[in-house]
Amino acid sequence: MQKVFAMTAPTTFDASTLKFDAAGLIPCIAQEAETGEVLMMAWMNAAAVQKTLETGRVTYWSRSRQSFWIKGETSGHLQHLVDLRVDCDRDCLLAMVRQEGPACHTNRRSCFYTAIREGDEVELMAPMVP
Amino acid sequence: MQKVFAMTAPTTFDASTLKFDAAGLIPCIAQEAETGEVLMMAWMNAAAVQKTLETGRVTYWSRSRQSFWIKGETSGHLQHLVDLRVDCDRDCLLAMVRQEGPACHTNRRSCFYTAIREGDEVELMAPMVP
Numbered sequence: 001m002q003k004v005f006a007m008t009a010p011t012t013f014d015a016s017t018l019k020f021d022a023a024g025l026i027p028c029i030a031q032e033a034e035t036g037e038v039l040m041m042a043w044m045n046a047a048a049v050q051k052t053l054e055t056g057r058v059t060y061w062s063r064s065r066q067s068f069w070i071k072g073e074t075s076g077h078l079q080h081l082v083d084l085r086v087d088c089d090r091d092c093l094l095a096m097v098r099q100e101g102p103a104c105h106t107n108r109r110s111c112f113y114t115a116i117r118e119g120d121e122v123e124l125m126a127p128m129v130p
Numbered sequence: 131m132q133k134v135f136a137m138t139a140p141t142t143f144d145a146s147t148l149k150f151d152a153a154g155l156i157p158c159i160a161q162e163a164e165t166g167e168v169l170m171m172a173w174m175n176a177a178a179v180q181k182t183l184e185t186g187r188v189t190y191w192s193r194s195r196q197s198f199w200i201k202g203e204t205s206g207h208l209q210h211l212v213d214l215r216v217d218c219d220r221d222c223l224l225a226m227v228r229q230e231g232p233a234c235h236t237n238r239r240s241c242f243y244t245a246i247r248e249g250d251e252v253e254l255m256a257p258m259v260p
Contacts, residue, residue: 012249029159029168036166038159041222053246086251087241088234092171094242104218111217112224116183119142121216 015049019091025061028093030071030103033082039103040111042069044093049084056081058095077101102128145179149221155191158223160201160233163212169233170241172199174223179214186211188225207231232258 020026025043032039042060044052048068051059055070058079062069072078083096104111107127115122150156155173162169172190174182178198181189185200188209192199202208213226234241237257245252 013246013251027157027171029171031168038161038168038224040217041157041159084246085242085254086244086246087170088236088238088243089241092241094168106218108218111219111222112215113218114216116143116214116216121143124215 013053015046015053017090018046018049018086018093019089020046021091023063025063026091026093028058028060028095030058030079030095030097030099032099033096034098037110038112039079039097039099039109042071049093052081052095053084058097071103072100075101075105077103079103101130143183145176145183147220148176148179148216148223149219150176151221153193155193156221156223158188158190158225160188160209160225160227160229162229163226164228167240168242169209169227169229169239172201179223182211182225183214188227201233202230205231205235207233209233 018026024045027041028044029041030039031037043063045061048059048061051068058071058081060069060071078100079097081095082098085094102109108125109128113123113125115124148156154175157171158174159171160169161167173193175191178189178191181198188201188211190199190201208230209227211225212228215224232239234243238255239258243253243255245254
């Protein structure tokens with residue numbers, strides 16, 4: 001379905017017009033579209049941005065593996081793109097997503113599950129039960 | 131008030147335990163605590179993290195000016211810290227804030243005012259009227 005969309009209505013947005021860092025990467029924040037919860041932040045290169053737009057599956061660039069990272073491809077915890085936004089400086093992206101299951105590799109809904117309060121680190125949420 | 135708090139209950143959290151990039155910086159996402167709106171992303175060094183926790187005013191590190199950047203210090207559009215969160219990899223921060231006025235230097239509420247839809251860039255919000 002997404003592929004057909006991409007074939008019939010090719011995106012004309014040129015990801016190379018974004019501002020990338022020295023490594024050719026741009027940070028992308030993932031936010032659950034329905035609840036507003038910030039889920040994670042990871043990196044994209046220009047090709048990952050294009051793939052994300054064309055496939056509707058949020059695709060990052062893994063700095064450790066130096067390869068595309070289709071979020072949830074192995075875990076099943078896919079991120080379906082709802083809306084992609086770019087900031088005023090064109091050097092940061094915000095992906096509004098529909099997240100299947102936990103976004104965090106620790107099985108928590110969000111990677112931001114630790115708060116710093118009065119000098120202590122406080123755990124805000126437990127891992128999700130499959 | 132915040133200063134008194136910092137003096138009587140000094141934070142024991144050690145910001146140097148976070149993971150900083152080669153330039154000694156960590157990205158920090160600012161999210162409006164009440165509405166969940168993602169406002170901006172900027173960078174902090176360890177001292178900026180400590181200042182943010184101690185003063186309750188979100189303080190970034192300006193990469194262009196190479197100096198502390200107390201958000202709103204000149205514009206009056208302060209970010210009051212509500213909760214500071216750290217992600218699973220300890221290499222990204224999420225500041226839940228109460229934002230006075232617009233967060234963006236274009237006078238828009240959020241820096242993420244442009245969406246990429248069907249190949250076009252769409253402006254989602256107008257500058258705020260003072």
